[in-house]
Amino acid sequence: MNAVLKSEASTGTSLAALAAWVQEVAALTQPDAVHWCDGSDAENRKLLETMQADGSLIPLNPDTHPGCWLHRSHPDDVARVEHLTFVCTRESTAAGANNHWMAPAEAHAKMDALFTGCMRGRTLYVVPYCMGPIDSPLARCGVEITDSPYVVVNMRIMTRMGTPALRRIEQEGTFVRGLHSLGELDPERRFIMHFPEELTIKSYGSGYGGNALLGKKCHALRLASWQAREEGWLAEHMLILGIENPQGEVHYIAAAFPSACGKTNLAMLVPPQAYREAGWKVWTVGDDICWMRPGPDGKLWAINPEAGYFGVAPGTSARSNPNALTMIQRDTIYTNVALTADKQPWWEGLDDRVPALDWRGRVYDPANGPAAHPNARFTVSARQCPSWSPRSEDAGGVPISAIVFGGRRASTIPLVFEARDWAHGVFVGATMASETTAAATGQVGLVRRDPMAMKPFCGYDFAEYFAHWLSFDTAGAQLPKIFHVNWFRKDAEGNFLWPGFGENLRVLEWIIDRVEGRVEARDAGPGLMPVEGGIRAGEDMSAATIERALQVDAGDWEREFADQTLSWGQARKTAVPA
Ligand SMILES: Nc1nc2c(ncn2[C@@H]2O[C@H](COP(=O)(O)OP(=O)(O)OP(=O)(O)O)[C@@H](O)[C@H]2O)c(=O)[nH]1
Ligand SMILES: O=C([O-])CC(=O)C(=O)O
Numbered sequence: 001m002n003a004v005l006k007s008e009a010s011t012g013t014s015l016a017a018l019a020a021w022v023q024e025v026a027a028l029t030q031p032d033a034v035h036w037c038d039g040s041d042a043e044n045r046k047l048l049e050t051m052q053a054d055g056s057l058i059p060l061n062p063d064t065h066p067g068c069w070l071h072r073s074h075p076d077d078v079a080r081v082e083h084l085t086f087v088c089t090r091e092s093t094a095a096g097a098n099n100h101w102m103a104p105a106e107a108h109a110k111m112d113a114l115f116t117g118c119m120r121g122r123t124l125y126v127v128p129y130c131m132g133p134i135d136s137p138l139a140r141c142g143v144e145i146t147d148s149p150y151v152v153v154n155m156r157i158m159t160r161m162g163t164p165a166l167r168r169i170e171q172e173g174t175f176v177r178g179l180h181s182l183g184e185l186d187p188e189r190r191f192i193m194h195f196p197e198e199l200t201i202k203s204y205g206s207g208y209g210g211n212a213l214l215g216k217k218c219h220a221l222r223l224a225s226w227q228a229r230e231e232g233w234l235a236e237h238m239l240i241l242g243i244e245n246p247q248g249e250v251h252y253i254a255a256a257f258p259s260a261c262g263k264t265n266l267a268m269l270v271p272p273q274a275y276r277e278a279g280w281k282v283w284t285v286g287d288d289i290c291w292m293r294p295g296p297d298g299k300l301w302a303i304n305p306e307a308g309y310f311g312v313a314p315g316t317s318a319r320s321n322p323n324a325l326t327m328i329q330r331d332t333i334y335t336n337v338a339l340t341a342d343k344q345p346w347w348e349g350l351d352d353r354v355p356a357l358d359w360r361g362r363v364y365d366p367a368n369g370p371a372a373h374p375n376a377r378f379t380v381s382a383r384q385c386p387s388w389s390p391r392s393e394d395a396g397g398v399p400i401s402a403i404v405f406g407g408r409r410a411s412t413i414p415l416v417f418e419a420r421d422w423a424h425g426v427f428v429g430a431t432m433a434s435e436t437t438a439a440a441t442g443q444v445g446l447v448r449r450d451p452m453a454m455k456p457f458c459g460y461d462f463a464e465y466f467a468h469w470l471s472f473d474t475a476g477a478q479l480p481k482i483f484h485v486n487w488f489r490k491d492a493e494g495n496f497l498w499p500g501f502g503e504n505l506r507v508l509e510w511i512i513d514r515v516e517g518r519v520e521a522r523d524a525g526p527g528l529m530p531v532e533g534g535i536r537a538g539e540d541m542s543a544a545t546i547e548r549a550l551q552v553d554a555g556d557w558e559r560e561f562a563d564q565t566l567s568w569g570q571a572r573k574t575a576v577p578a
C-alpha cells in the first residue's frame with residue numbers, strides 16, 4: 001500500500017503536494033512510523049486489535065453486542081472546548097465577534113511548538129476522507145494526519161475514508177489539511193485552530209470527537225461554512241429527514257437544533273402507532289450536518305456530508321429512539337458509557353438495570369454522579385439505521401421542503417410557529433436561543449443565543465452569515481418555508497409539557513400541510529400558528545396537551561424580544577426565562 005501510494009504521489013501533482021506535506025509534518029512531529037490508511041477491513045481489524053491489546057478499546061459482550069467496543073477517554077477530555085477553539089484569519093473582523101480569533105502567524109507558531117516531536121514513540125496515520133457521497137459534486141475531501149488510532153477507526157465510520165477519497169483528491173487537486181495530535185491530553189495544552197484562508201486545521205491535546213474527528217465540526221462546519229459563503233451554498237448544523245405520507249409523497253426537512261437538543265432523535269423518529277398503521281414512514285438522511293445549495297429548479301438541494309453518526313447515548317431508549325437502539329446493537333464504538341456486570345453498554349435513561357462500572361471504570365456508586373458521562377457517545381455507520389434513506393447516497397442530494405429551527409427552552413417558546421417569509425425566517429433562526437448542554441465543557445442549562453445552532457460552528461462573522469442567508473431570496477428561488485419548534489417546554493412542576501420523540505411527527509405533519517398549502521394558520525405574536533385542530537390529536541394525544549404547548553404569553557415574549565436586542569456577551573449573561 002505505502003509503496004503504491006508513494007509511486008502515485010510522484011506522478012499526480014496533488015498527491016505530490018500531499019506527500020510533501022506528510023513529510024514536512026513527519027519531520028516536525030517525529031513519529032516512529034508513518035501509515036497511509038486505505039480504509040480496508042483488514043486495516044480496521046488490525047487497528048482494533050492493537051487498541052484492544054493496549055487497553056484503549058474494551059470488547060463488549062459478543063452475544064448481545066457483536067463487534068462493539070468501549071473507549072474510556074481521559075476524564076478531562078469528554079466534550080468540545082469552545083473556549084480553546086479559534087478561527088485564525090488575516091483580519092480579525094472576518095472571524096467575527098462570534099469566534100475566538102488569533103493572527104495566523106501567531107497561531108501557527110504556537111501550534112507548531114506544541115507539535116514539535118509530539119509523535120515520538122507513536123505512529124502517524126494519514127487519513128484521506130471524503131465528506132459526502134464520493135461521486136457528488138457537493139462533496140469535499142480532506143486529509144487528516146493523526147497519532148490516534150481511535151480517531152482513525154472513528155473517521156472510518158464517520159466519513160468515506162481511504163483509497164476512493166485519495167483518488168478523488170488526485171483528480172480534484174485540492175483538499176483540506178487537518179493536523180491532529182493527542183499531545184499529552186493536557187487541558188492546558190489544548191487548542192483547536194482553523195485557518196479558513198489556507199483550508200487548514202490544527203488540533204492538539206484532545207481525542208474527543210468534535211475536537212479530533214476533523215472531518216466533522218472543523219471541516220464540514222467551520223471551514224465549509226466559509227467556503228459555502230464564497231461559493232453560494234450553506235453548511236449547516238442540521239439533520240435531514242424524509243417524511244413519507246400514506247400517498248407515498250416524500251418531503252425532506254432540514255432542522256437545526258443545538259448540540260444535544262434532539263437532532264439524532266428527530267432524524268430517526270418512529271411514527272406514533274396510528275400514523276404507522278396509516279402508512280406514514282420516516283427516512284433518515286443525516287443527523288448532524290447538512291450542506292445545501294440552490295439547484296437549477298430554484299429549490300435547495302441537500303446532502304449529508306457524513307457517513308455515520310456520533311450520537312449522544314444518555315436518554316436513548318426503546319421508547320425515545322428505538323431505531324437508534326437497534327442500530328447500535330452491533331459494530332459500534334461506545335465512548336464513556338457505563339458497563340453492566342456482563343459487559344453490556346449502559347447509560348442513564350436506557351432501562352432500570354443497575355450498572356456494575358461507571359464511565360471511568362470505577363465500581364458504580366451513585367455518589368460519584370451519573371454512571372455514563374452525560375456526553376457519552378456512540379459511533380456507528382449510518383447504514384445500520386433501520387430508517388436509513390438510500391437517498392443519502394444520491395450525488396445530487398434531496399430537495400428541502402422546510403427548514404426548522406429549535407432550541408431547548410423550558411418556557412416562553414411555543415411548540416411550533418411559522419415564519420412569515422424568508423427574511424422573517426432568517427430573523428427567527430438568528431435570534432434563537434437554547435440551554436447549554438454537556439456537549440461542550442462549561443456550565444449546563446444556561447440560556448444563550450445560538451443563531452441557527454451555529455454559535456460554536458460558524459467559521460466567519462455572524463453578520464456576514466445572516467446576510468449570506470438573506471442572499472438566497474432571489475427571483476426564481478423556490479425556498480423552503482421556515483419554522484421554529486420547541487419540544488422542551490416545562491410546566492410549573494418542571495415536567496415536559498409535550499411528550500416529544502415520535503409524537504413530534506404531529507408537528508411535522510402540520511409543517512408539511514403548511515408547505516403544501518393544505519391548512520390555514522393564524523397570525524400570532526411570534527409568527528404564524530396552527531388554528532384549533534390544526535395539529536392532529538388522537539387516542540394518545542389530547543387536544544388540551546397540544547393547546548397548552550402552543551400557548552404564547554405576551555409578558556414572556558416582551559422579555560424575549562428585549563433579550564434578543566442585546567449584544568452577544570450581554571445576552572449570554574442576562575437571565576431570561578429558560
Ligand atoms: N423531552 C424531549 N427530549 C428530547 C427530545 N428529543 C431529544 N431529546 C433529548 O435530547 C438529548 C440529545 O438529543 P440528540 O438527538 O442526541 O441531540 P443532537 O441534536 O443530535 O446533538 P449533537 O450530536 O450534540 O449535535 C437526549 O437527552 C434526548 O433524550 C424530545 O422530543 N423531547
Ligand atoms: O461535535 C461533537 O463532538 C458532537 C456534536 O455533534 C456536537 O457537539 O454538536
Ligand SMILES: [Mn+2]
Nearest residue numbers: 237259260288
Ligand atoms: Mn452536532
